[in-house]
Amino acid sequence: MNKFNTADMLGHLGSVIASVMFIWAIIQQYFPYNIRNFIEKYSQRFLTLFYPYIQITFNEFTGERFKRSEAYSAIETYLGKTTSTQAKRLKADVIKNNTQPLSLSMDDHEEVADEFNGIKVYWSSGKNILKTQTFSFYPNTDEKRYYKLTFHKRYREIILTDYLKHVLKEGKEIKVKNRLRKLYTNNGAQWSHVVFEHPASFQTLAMDPVKKQEIIDDLTTFSNGEEFYNRIGRAWKRGYLLYGPPGTGKSTMIAAMANFLGYDIYDLELTAVKDNTELRRLLIETSSKSIIVIEDIDCSMDLTGQRKKEVKEEEEEVTDAAKKGVKPQENESKTSKVTLSGLLNFVDGLWSACGGDRLIVFTTNHVEKLDPALIRRGRMDKHIELSYCGFEAFKVLAWNYLYLETHELFERVRELLEETEMTPADVAENLMPKTSPPDQEGCLRGLIGALEKTKEEAEMKKKVEEEEERKKDLREVKTGEVKGVNPVENGSNGSV
Ligand SMILES: Nc1ncnc2c1ncn2[C@@H]1O[C@H](COP(=O)(O)OP(=O)(O)OP(=O)(O)O)[C@@H](O)[C@H]1O
Numbered sequence: 001m002n003k004f005n006t007a008d009m010l011g012h013l014g015s016v017i018a019s020v021m022f023i024w025a026i027i028q029q030y031f032p033y034n035i036r037n038f039i040e041k042y043s044q045r046f047l048t049l050f051y052p053y054i055q056i057t058f059n060e061f062t063g064e065r066f067k068r069s070e071a072y073s074a075i076e077t078y079l080g081k082t083t084s085t086q087a088k089r090l091k092a093d094v095i096k097n098n099t100q101p102l103s104l105s106m107d108d109h110e111e112v113a114d115e116f117n118g119i120k121v122y123w124s125s126g127k128n129i130l131k132t133q134t135f136s137f138y139p140n141t142d143e144k145r146y147y148k149l150t151f152h153k154r155y156r157e158i159i160l161t162d163y164l165k166h167v168l169k170e171g172k173e174i175k176v177k178n179r180l181r182k183l184y185t186n187n188g189a190q191w192s193h194v195v196f197e198h199p200a201s202f203q204t205l206a207m208d209p210v211k212k213q214e215i216i217d218d219l220t221t222f223s224n225g226e227e228f229y230n231r232i233g234r235a236w237k238r239g240y241l242l243y244g245p246p247g248t249g250k251s252t253m254i255a256a257m258a259n260f261l262g263y264d265i266y267d268l269e270l271t272a273v274k275d276n277t278e279l280r281r282l283l284i285e286t287s288s289k290s291i292i293v294i295e296d297i298d299c300s301m302d303l304t305g306q307r308k309k310e311v312k313e314e315e316e317e318v319t320d321a322a323k324k325g326v327k328p329q330e331n332e333s334k335t336s337k338v339t340l341s342g343l344l345n346f347v348d349g350l351w352s353a354c355g356g357d358r359l360i361v362f363t364t365n366h367v368e369k370l371d372p373a374l375i376r377r378g379r380m381d382k383h384i385e386l387s388y389c390g391f392e393a394f395k396v397l398a399w400n401y402l403y404l405e406t407h408e409l410f411e412r413v414r415e416l417l418e419e420t421e422m423t424p425a426d427v428a429e430n431l432m433p434k435t436s437p438p439d440q441e442g443c444l445r446g447l448i449g450a451l452e453k454t455k456e457e458a459e460m461k462k463k464v465e466e467e468e469e470r471k472k473d474l475r476e477v478k479t480g481e482v483k484g485v486n487p488v489e490n491g492s493n494g495s496v
């Protein structure tokens with residue numbers, strides 16, 4: 001994109017305007033009103049013949065005095081990249097972001113060019129200084145900044161629709177990516193937040209690369225899917241269920257998802273929510289472009305078959321206690337009264353679609369304990385199993401921790417990982433360098449030792465379990481004989 005040079009054009013325009021103004025002065029002096037009006041109207045039309053460009057101004061403040069125009073700030077962000085390569089005078093501001101430390105924008109009276117589908121357009125920045133100087137706590141608002149877009153009138157249609165839509169959309173997206181993201185947690189019915197600065201990324205996440213790419217593609221499709229979701233008449237949200245043993249990277253994956261999409265995280269502590277109404281209120285308060293997380297959903301009361309039983313037992317205990325005359329407060333259940341149906345409403349109730357895209361992520365160590373209604377497709381659209389460390393996942397960790405792409409000991413690690421189960425968290429712990437620079441071989445040998453030990457322990461455990469099983473069978477057969485039951489009829493071969 002070339003820098004736009006308007007000097008020549010302005011020179012010609014200047015002389016045309018000067019001549020017109022001179023003639024206009026004579027007309028005003030000597031011609032009656034009707035004729036003046038007629039000449040004014042047609043001279044304007046005549047002038048536009050010489051000036052084939054259209055200009056649109058986007059003011060920084062429109063309507064409400066202290067509210068910055070959304071379009072202005074989206075344009076500012078959109079032009080950031082072009083500005084940094086084209087403009088000679090820039091304004092910089094610090095943004096606390098891992099990926100980009102500074103936000104750059106055009107200084108006043110700068111000009112840059114942009115291209116859209118082969119059409120060239122020109123953006124300039126400027127400011128109007130108000131003449132009336134009154135005392136104000138906001139002195140900056142006396143300077144009214146604006147961006148001006150100039151383009152040829154033959155492109156009017158496409159610029160006014162497609163190009164402006166593209167600028168605003170892209171600007172908003174970059175803004176979301178660059179903003180300081182937040183991690184919210186609920187204290188009862190109130191959200192409080194801290195700055196979210198987890199360094200996890202999909203690049204550093206150890207898992208099968210094919211599965212990882214599938215998740216990245218799914219997230220990308222979701223986050224770009226506003227029009228699609230509108231067209232098919234579905235709320236713009238998606239549910240993820242992450243399940244697997246402790247230390248396999250479920251929480252790490254949520255952080256990587258948030259960093260990848262540039263979303264905020266709402267970490268919902270379900271047991272601190274009093275009831276369904278409170279839960280609904282919390283959801284309504286979440287902003288768009290966010291991930292709502294409920295960790296260890298199986299540990300949240302009243303959601304699984306198991307838990308329901310416990311609650312029933314608790315209720316029975318309370319009734320017993322009442323019979324015995326014990327005060328109710330002493331036995332009062334401290335658990336949350338959020339119910340499964342409350343949670344289902346939370347996930348796919350009508351109001352969960354209010355205002356923009358949201359990801360809902362549940363994590364659990366025991367997927368089999370969850371109520372099928374909670375995790376059926378449509379509610380939890382994607383079920384992702386995070387499991388024990390495979391060789392591909394190990395390779396990611398070896399690179400993260402030891403900068404190792406390959407090594408002669410890798411083959412032994414591969415064999416052991418196929419024969420034994422170790423979580424990525426444990427593999428990572430064994431690969432953690434103890435010296436600087438890291439003793440790569442030493443760390444690998446350490447890991448191999450740990451894997452061999454785990455394998456041995458697993459084999460021992462299996463043997464003990466088999467022995468127990470055998471003893472149990474033996475006991476059952478003996479009891480059967482004592483009771484006079486025919487062992488053959490009882491399913492045993494009777495050889496003992
Ligand atoms: N797949 C992985 N890739 C990279 N690091 C991992 C992975 N899994 C675990 N880790 C490391 O192990 C630590 C624990 O992982 P994480 O908290 O994500 O596990 P989790 O599955 O959420 O466990 P839990 O079920 O106990 O909550 C993390 O700090 C991370 O460094």
Ligand SMILES: [Mg+2]
Nearest residue numbers: 250251252295
């Ligand atoms: Mg976790």
